Amino acid sequence: MQRYQLFITVLCGCMALASCSLEEKDLYKPVPESIYSDAAGIGNGVTGVYSKLRELYGSQKGFTLTTMGTDIFQHGKDGGYKFMDDYSTALNASNGYLQDLWNDCYEGINAANTILDRIDAVEMEEAARNRYKAETRFLRAHYYYWLTLQFGDVVYTDHETKGVITDAGRTPKADIWKKMQEDTQFAVDHLDWTAPDYGRVTKGAALHQLARINLLLKDYEGAATAARRVIDEGPYQLLDRYADVFDYNNQQNAEIVFAVQYINNALFNGSGNQGHAFFTPAYDQFAGLKRDAAQGGRPYTRFRPTAFFRNLFDSNDSRFDVTFRICWFYNNSATLPAGRQLGDTVIWETSPGVMSTIAPNTDNMHWGVKKHDDATRASVQDLAGFRDFFVFRLSETYLLAAEALLLAGRPDDAVPYFNAVRARAAKPGTTLPLITAGELNMDTMLDERARELGGEELRWMDLARTGKLVERVKLHNPNAANIKAYHVLRPIPQAQRDLSTVPFPQNEGYF
Template sequence: MKRYINLFILLIAGAGLLAACNKQLEEYNPSGLTVDQVFSTPEGFETLVSAAYSYNRWWYGKEEGYSISEMGTDLWTSGTGDKYPDLTQYINLQASNGVMSVLWRQLYSAINLCNTGIGRIGNAGFTDEKRAMRDAELHFLRAFYYWHIVEMWGGVHFTVTETAGVETTANRTPVDTFYAQIFRDLDIAVQHLPVSTSDYGRATRPVAQAFLARMYLTRGMNDRAAALADSVITKYGFSLVPKYADLWKMDNLQNKEIVWAVNYMKNLVFDDRIDATLYPNGHSRGANNGHLMFGMKYDDLPGMQRDILNGRPFNRYMPTLYLLDLFNEKADARYDATFKSVWLCNNTKTAPAGMKLGDTAVICTKYVVSNADTAGKKYRVYDRNICYYANEGGKDRTRYVSLQKFDDPSRASMNEEQSAKDAYIIRLAEMYLIAAEAQIKLANPGKAAEYINVLRMRAAIPGHEADMQVSAADMTLEFILDERARELAGEQLRWFDLKRTGKLSAHIIAHNPDAAKNFREFHNVRPIPQDQIDAVTNKAEFTQNPNYQ
């Protein structure tokens, strides 16, 4: 969905933020248009709805979103280039964290824009059909953004009305109130959204139902979660891509497995890399930048130089051994589709004697490799003992098996930070996982195994189908979390998964020794940004989350 984002609309959205500073802005309005005028025409109101979608770009496919949703879990630890070890390893995580401030500000801007649209849509001049559809989109988006807020920060500020001007007070609202509104909004969305759209990236009825299934699961409404997930699986023509690896190909992004995605544009100009309002100083690097985050540093090794195919390695995050060990790569094709373990020589000038272009130059492996195994080999090996300590904490944080789902070999240059790769928000595979988890909780493990086997048969390497088959006896919550890791690693759901299941603490302690040293139970919610705490005048009522400073 191509979103031309109106700066005027974004400024109106930002006006609803709780004050972050006392600086006065000099307003300049060369057009002479007022908010009431813009929002009272169908054309003007469409810019509001488009802008409401744009806030997904702050989270999905962005470093800030990865840092807060995938990191600090059982699956990932710090690479050498990690900018936010307070999130990745909980090292003195406090309210001053920059990710908290950025995402809090943008999520509440999104909420205010949705509130503004919902309150004003009756005067936009739409036909009844168009009004109901755009209103449903705004209700859906408000539910979606409020879910991020309430899960991250708990019972914080809540409102469903437009904020005009600057507010200096904030409220503390119970989590249950947030979820009651989320369900009301999603009920409206499901009722009035169209079944399909020609404008890729807009919310539709199956999108709303898929997210509602996720919400039902989150709140323990397992019968509804199971039924709704199954409805998305069976009713709308979605289907799993036959080969898991094909999900991540640049020429196959809009496939039948994708329920909803942030549609980044091939023309990078439309992805706002130089938009001073959306991304000041290029802060979020415009389009999808997942391809930068998970790659190890390869370009200073013998036989290697930076190129487009191998990517620009920011070296931010490395997988935990727990994540790598979850896979039986001899049977499960998802391992090789998910991770890059071999780098081929692309620079004979620095290569060992006798190494040719295309020969293996570097191998990273989760196994222990002996000196006898590498004797006489020209390539370098970084094995389990080099990359990880005996307790499985990160050791060599520069070389490691690297996530490659988000790689983009279609980028125009080797140093291009932006990628036009869509950021998947909801895949059909998640519906199978939701249905399975709900069925386990409903004491139907046989039915749960049926859903899981659909995913595992898709992932099975030919000839190893029997190795991938699971039974009712295998169906436990721990197995589901393992399967979600194998299927969804890196897709910005893990922190939510562990919190939903009450496993965040246990899994970090058991599987991520780097984070376990600093993790405490109060980390189940994030610190409210300090600039927000400083700005409010009712500090006795609006207090910091416990144990943060």
């Protein structure tokens, strides 16, 4: 869905018409009143609410806040945010990414509120009005999902901000979750299973989000019902092969419930999906290798899989090969080691005197993650990738159904949804061990979410919302010895507190 192109086209068209008209116009009318005065303006406004999703999904900030400091990823060689992995005192209220996340989400929320405050005064078909409201309310709830999982109690507002407001306090997160539930239920009630443009919110996306929110509210039966409706009533299906989900040429596939759009057009692609760079190690610093889009592209070496994650897969689990890049191939004749040829598998010294074709796992060289590969960029140096970011996948819907039913005390009903994901993951001609109701618990659930969804901007918030962050990070991340109970929330950005004229307490443990 070419959102930016749509907006620019409409805007240019309006300018052209205005230049040919002698009708007097109030050029000093406030911008929102002018833009949101007709159906086209409302439509462009809704498109603008979507645009902030690109700040969350596919950006270094979004990956860092959801990937670093978990049980399955630790920091790599480079980058300035290693304190989010080791939980040192540098993880504080001055953290730039947290300030940016706060601002981005509230900009999206205010854009949504502006639409919702004005839409009823605009003449348009009622069906279009309800669809715009539904999409916008879904997105408002989505931005609040990020804010409340990262920060806990935050500022809640459901009306457009006009002027400078310095006296807004913190609203309990449980109250915000109820508002999010209402918004998302409205989207469920007013959206169809398919959308006018691919990438817009649908009933399936709304139900998936409702399942997540109901889990936060401990409405486990409601969460299970929402997830099962996506599975039973929606137009989605698990693909036969896990690899097909991440096939670059198959991005609009039947398993994708909601995706953030990136396009092969630099003018309308913003900063692009940069996920291809952050999991890529510094392979180009070794003899016989140079940067190669087919082998990971530009290496930012931000995230390195933990030993726990690397060893979590059964031998017949196809997700291992789809997730990890463990071998590289010589491609640089200028530095080729003696006796090697271009195209040969690289031989690594994984420990003193031990050689292997499988890469070592150190800060300087580690396994990569292939899910975000994008070899279509014009140059290996380009960060702005074109791959869509999958926000909701049907396999996660299955796991949400299983989790909800488990927590509702119905493990026998949960197991078929859990095992459906495992069965699909088996390599062709093989099987994976399926679990029984007695084996299903939150740890087996989180293990399976790691195998299925690792590296997809979910892990930190999944661990935090399930109450497992501290336990599992201490157990599986060697960098995180400093993690404390209070780290289940991030610090409130200092700028927010400095600008407040009413008490705005900091989260426990931070200053």
